[in-house]
Amino acid sequence: MKAKNLWKHIYIWILIVFTLFPIYVVIESSFNPTGSLASSSLIPKQFSWVNYKALFNNPAVPYGAWIRNSVLIASANALISVFIGAASAFAFSRMRFKGRKAGLQTLLLIQVFPSFLALAAIYVMMERVYTVFPAIGLGSLGGLLLIYLGGSMGVNAWLLKGYIDTIPMELDEAARIDGASTVQVYWLIFFPLAAPVLAVTALLSFIGTFNEFVLASLFLQDVNKRTVAVGLQQFVGAQFGQNWGPFAAGSLIATVPLVIVFLSLQRFIIGGLTQGATKG
Amino acid sequence: MMKKRFGAVSVIASAALVASALLVPSANAATKTIIVWADEQRGPQLTKLIDGNTTIAPGYKIQVKFFSALTALQSAWDKATSAGGPDVITGPASFASQGAKSGKLAPLPYGALLKSQIPSAGIAAMSFQRKIYGVPLDVDTTAFLWNKALFGASAPTTFKAMVDYYNANKASKGLTGGICALEGTWGSHPILTALGGGAWASKGSNADYSKVLLNSAALKANIKTYLLDASGKSNGFFQWDGCGDAFKAGKIPFANTGAWNFDGIKAAGVNFGLGAVPGLVAGSYGQQWVNYSGAYVTTFASAHGVDLGAKKLVMGWFASPEGQTAMSLASGRPPANRIAAAKITDPNTLGVATAALTGTPQVSPALDDKAGGSNWYDVLGSVYTDIFTKGKDVSATLDAAAAILSKNFADASANL
């Protein structure tokens, strides 16, 4: 180790401790049967699965259902929104039409609108839908999915357009000379090429949906229809002392698969972000 | 080319029409449904008792829908319109004034018979501008609990006896507090009043909103005597935030909480006695808030064409001795209806009902009012934090709080 790199190592290790501290405490307390946050030592004294068991034996905390709902709605949203986003991004990137520029700017503006104030309007709207189509109205996962999808064009079109712009036009032109229609170019050339970046976009959108809780907490009123975000927030909300252990266990169960996927796709994600950065 | 296109369109149109004809719901006249909203505690109990019932309001079917928390119920109710809103809603008494102001609740006509069965405090809790908007279901109040294994079989007779016990045993028994208000600022009211404080004064049996009691000289002196040490810091006796676990673990000898917590406390192995918070002299007691939860008929019911049925359900079942007895058995809360209350045999429910007799009516419009900037509960939370956590001056803190409260009470009493 060169002396002049010493500061780098010190700096990195400080950040590693900072990063791992909360993660370590959560892991430790998830196995701590006293379930209390107040551990005065960092070294675990006891080990038990009791907090994990508590999550699956309590009818008031249907953790299994929450996970299922979250995974269901997040994957459906990730999948569909990537299709919608990719199609819109393709149109914005490859076609020239009236209102293209204005459309892109409007998409950006819509995204920065503090839209949760529209909650009241969305509520009233979905209430009406509920009276006719309960499966996609207020209180249903289907309805919530529709609302999330409403925002997906704005988020994903911008994200993906940057990437599509980097795919050389020559490929399209070659295909066109071969007599392919635009639709064929889209499905046969663009889609396979963009697969990795689409996967990353889907993952980011999955995490985003997983995280959303303002809309979900208003919309999903039944305790069995809650998502993990809403369920855990309400569960731990008032009583940190009491529910900390099961909460820690619940967070870990929900997080570990995500972290594994994230780390294994690391290369693509970083690639995508860097793309965004250097494009700017 | 054009021809081909028309061909395609006609194929689609006919296919679509056939398919849609199959999908259109058949137009059978469904029985009228009365939708009842409730929170996560009352909801499951109501589901067992009345969900699917068709005999309480003949010609109508009752459907119970419950929310995962009271806050979720409140937030949905705030936004509900006649499209998806409930016909009947159950919840705290504050729903009455809010619903009256917003035009979401319909006034209920009480018959003479019903009026004789419901205590006037209950009717007052359901009223706004001299109209009654709901029927009181059960009594929402707290009782005083002492840990018999710690303090002994008989209740403490004075506040001083509790403080003395705490000081004497703090070290030897590892006590982390003396008295725990499990319900936070709301549940701490009997402790405040036991020490000579409170929200507003009373004139005979009526409330006198022009006089705030929170900064009374007695309260100022008694906080210093009983709750602070010589240096003006909290002596640890009074706990109001997250202390429930310590009470369950036997580290706090006294507590104040409602019936909904008794099972959990028993399950934790605490053998407790029930009573009221002892006052400064033997035989005097602190006054806990006594509130009522209610059932309300919404204005949406008439838009849904179930107004009569909803009123029948509320007046004929929710308010009735039969309905309230059944509810009380399920919830452990004392019923509001006098006839139902007389039938209660469960000792814990009876204990709470007895404690309620020494309580004081919780006038939600006054306590929730924010004309001075913040409502009673937020003000009280700040007072506790400032005095007991931050060690600020008792007198100045209480005076500042009283200044805000007097504005609130003046504003609210104009509407009562």
Next chain:
Amino acid sequence: MNRLAGFTGLPAQIFKICFIAIVDAILIAMFFASTHKHATSLAIVIALVALGANFVYFAKFTLPFKFLFPGLVLLVVFVVVPILYTISMSAFNYKTGNEISKGQAITQLLQTGLAPDSANTTYDMVLGKKDGDWAALLTEQVSHQVYLGTLKGTTKLEKGSYTLNSLAIAGATAGFTPLTADQTAASDSAIGALKFPLGNGQFIAPQSADVAVLLTQSLVYDSKTDTLTNTALNRTYKDNGDGNFANVKDKTEKLLPGWRAFNNFRNYTHLFSDPTVRGPFIGVFVWTVSFAFLTVIMMFGVGFLLAIALDKKIAFRRFYRSILILPYAIPSFMSILIWNGLFNRQFGAINGLFHTHIDWFNSPWLAKGIILLVNLWLGFPYFYLISTGALQAIPAELEEAASIDGASPRKILRLIKLPLMLQILSPLLISSFAFNFNNFNLIYLLTAGGPTDVLHGKTAGATDILITYTYKTAFGSSEQNLGLACAISMIMFFIVGSLSLWSLRRSKVLDGF
């Protein structure tokens, strides 16, 4: 064409037609279901979507819209329409007590104007028909006197002219056909509006399927003058132009409920003229801007330094990186809740570890510090990643040339790399600023905006940013003010929106080929 061997030609055409046919079938079914339930606006939306879809996918000149249509429909219906609604609400007096329409408010007021007599006279009622018109057999609950109510009037029935039913109330009389429960339920609305007049302005009105009460109407609405008159107190109430009927002689006496009334953008002017609104607004605004600014600087600083530290020469680079980007992978709502728990005064690991009893969230400065710290934890990995990307984009020749000229690595970093990086990353920094300007989850889950110094008359918390403050104003507690909240959010939108547009224009992304 053969290179593109795939789903083409006739099969594709048939597939397309079948697919659209299915979509059309679903939409048409939904349309009929909506009209069946009299949901007119819903039916119109569905019809528009169906027509639009068929137009877009069959007309020839709409190629881009074939790609945009699904996203566009969802965007317009679920995002744009609610936003427009929000914008329009900011011009209305829309708050607790003013939520319904004027027509509904008048109906409600007339309801509250119904007064029972002093004895609360109540009748057990059997509803039925007499001579083809509504009628009711009414048994007074206390005196057990029986009446026959018809729309023309109410007559006392003598004993013997009626028979009692199983509930010991009058159940039958000559010419009277009682209704079954189902018939009653089916005419719920009609029965609710029935009045059996008694004379002297009194009448008996059904209150539920089997109970009626004696009432007088003390409040009368005159649609010509648009006034309500209380006949008992002899007071007249007039529309005060702000969503309430107010006493003509004493304007402060308003009738509740009121209605949503257009208030000439008074929500905006209130923000700047009314001290009780303006005070907290300005304080919150200042903290919002400083928070967003500080947190981006901190995250960028830490992330940038890390990118420098973790350059290629360092050992275990990949291992370090995998750990250091963990905060980015963990769902942030969980991380925030976890940090909230760590700083808990009584149970938190931080107080436990250092054997302190600091009430972290009750001190304005500590709470602000915690917010910055937690957001740093959440955000530095992202800035590390984008800084790494940007560093790689800086041409290596620049660095070489500078070092040949004798510049020290530190100088290269400060004078060449940092300015270049800032230029490359400025759009991302600005969008991060915009994001944190509206970072609701962080504030709401960590401090909920607190601590609030309520004893000194503060209504906004020390860590409230505009969006959490708006949330409290709009939905926070028993007194809601949606109109004002919408106005605040329009101001937020204006600030963040113009910032984003400006940076977009500057970055010239839209000018590409």
